[in-house]
Amino acid sequence: MANPLKQFEIQPIVPLHIGNIDVSYTNSSLWMTIGVVVSIVMLTIAVRPHALIPGRLQMASEMLYDFIASMIRENMGPKGRKFFPLIFTLFVVVMMGNSLGLLPFSFTYTSHIIVTVALALMIFAMVIVLGLIKHGLHFFTLFVPPSTPMWLLPLIFTLELVSFFVRPVTLSVRLFANMMAGHIVLKVFAAFSVSALALGTAGWIAGLVPMLFNSILIGFELLIAYLQAYVFAVLSCIYLKDALELEH
Amino acid sequence: MLKAPHLILTAGLVSLLPASFALAAPEAAEHAAEHGSGGLPQFDVTWFPSQIFWLAIMYAILYVFFSRKTLPALSSTIENRRNQVESDMEEAERMSSEAQKVQADYESHLAATRQQATDQALSVENEIKEKSLAQAAAFRERSEKEMEKLEKSLxxxxxxxxxxxxxxxxxxxxxxxxxxxxxxxxxxxxxxxxxxxxxxxxxxxxx
Known part of the structure; x- marks a missing residue:
């Protein structure tokens, strides 16, 4: 049986070094590039008509625009407007990684913890830096909700602090785990089908069962791909909002 | 549209990360070697710098492209449409109020014309009545005179x-x-x- 983890292995394509650091162009980089090219080409074609009455592709791009715009409006308010390109790009990057990964023989860069961690840390660092710039030391009142009784203060402070620093971890692990688990399951079922073929005629029939199941799973994985990109973007909005305004 | 501070911040933050991982790399590489190929490929730190490096580049490309081209184009299209719809609505409202005015004009005109017609009909009727009365009176007078004359001669x-x-x-x-x-x-x-x-x-x- 094929190793279901083999799909996550990174193969260098063009070896590249900057100083001592290995920054080779890998299959992961390739699929990032494909994601970038596909999204740029698709959106450019979609946006080009500039039509008053949009066609299908333009409609889709406008729906994406409205989707992100309303996400930002609802979670960050009018001040979040300046984060629009950032969140839009974030959503597209994650969405592309998740959905391109469903193609056979492709590579899912969002199933790599380092990629999701980098994205999550980017948001996390932005929250801290922007928060400190905007509110100075006042930013740390984020960890002290108002009207906290004095004797509870140490406990609440600790809890708030921990929950704040756990954010990038949960944000990145959620996406990573979802993508990895989904792809492992797909691979395992596919492997069942393939190995069943070795059993002759009966195997051909029996092999259909996991294949059918996989067809359903692919649909499910598409939903997960979208859902996780959405969750990632929404949580980023919510975290960034802390930097914009201190609610408590 | 492009928020330069964000871009610099984003790119800077992401590109800073490889350094930190590079520091951790030798130690982690040993760790990975111990595990051999049995562990998850995701935890193989060999490729961490490369992953972050290329992610940062791709993210930056997308960010710049989207914020310079796609998003302004989309927002202008949507804005144009909203303006168009608004002006169309205004135009429709204006036309509808104009139509109402025309309708009111027409109705008042119609009422006036009807009134005029009624008046004319009435005056014609009165004229006819007067004329016929006068004629009848004249006829009676004439016939009375004639009768008188006849009676006299009779x-x-x-x-x-x-x-x-x-x-x-x-x-x-x-x-x-x-x-x-x-x-x-x-x-x-x-x-x-x-x-x-x-x-x-x-x-x-x-x-």
Whole structure:
């Protein structure tokens, strides 16, 4: 049986070094590039008509625009407007990684913890830096909700602090785990089908069962791909909002 | 549209990360070697710097492209549409109010015309009535005059006839008396008798 983890292995394509650091162009980089090219080409074609009455592709791009715009409006308010390109790009990057990964023989860069961690840390660092710039030391009142009784203060402070620093971890692990688990399951079922073929005629029939199941799973994985990109973007909005305004 | 501070921040943060991982790399590489190929490929730190490096580049490309091209184009398209729809709505509202005005004008005009028509019809009717009344009055007057004239000439004819009858009766009576009694009665006397008799007859008739 094929190793279901083999799909996550990174193969260098063009070896590249900057100083001592290995920054080779890998299959992961390739699929990032494909994601970038596909999204740029698709959106450019979609946006080009500039039509008053949009066609299908333009409609889709406008729906994406409205989707992100309303996400930002609802979670960050009018001040979040300046984060629009950032969140839009974030959503597209994650969405592309998740959905391109469903193609056979492709590579899912969002199933790599380092990629999701980098994205999550980017948001996390932005929250801290922007928060400190905007509110100075006042930013740390984020960890002290108002009207906290004095004797509870140490406990609440600790809890708030921990929950704040756990954010990038949960944000990145959620996406990573979802993508990895989904792809492992797909691979395992596919492997069942393939190995069943070795059993002759009966195997051909029996092999259909996991294949059918996989067809359903692919649909499910598409939903997960979208859902996780959405969750990632929404949580980023919510975290960034802390930097914009201190609610408590 | 492009928020340069964000871009710099984003790119800077992401590109800083490889350094931190590079520091951890030697130690982690040993760790990975121990595990061999049995562990998850995701935890193989060999490729961490490369992953972050290329992710940062791709993210930056997308960010710049989206914020410079796609998003302004999309927002201008959507804005244009909203403006168009708004102006269309305004135009429609204006036209509808104009139509209402025209409708009101038409109705008042119609009412005025109807009133005028009624007035005209009434005045024509009155005129006709007056004319016919006048004509009827004139006709009556004329016919009354004629009747009067006729009556006059009739009564004149009657009195003449009566006078004639009297003289005829007097003559016939004189002739009859002369024939029967051979008396020559004076005409004046006969006339007297005849008058008496006719007076008696008239009295009898009256009674």
């Amino acid at each position: 009564s004149k004819a009657k009195s003449e006839a009566m006078k004639d009858i009297e003289s005829i009766v007097t003559q016939i009576t004189g002739d009859v008396v002369k024939k029967l009694s051979n008396l020559d009665v004076k005409e004046a006397e006969i006339k007297k008798v005849v008058n008496n008799v006719s007076g008696e007859i008239a009295d009898k008739k009256a009674a």
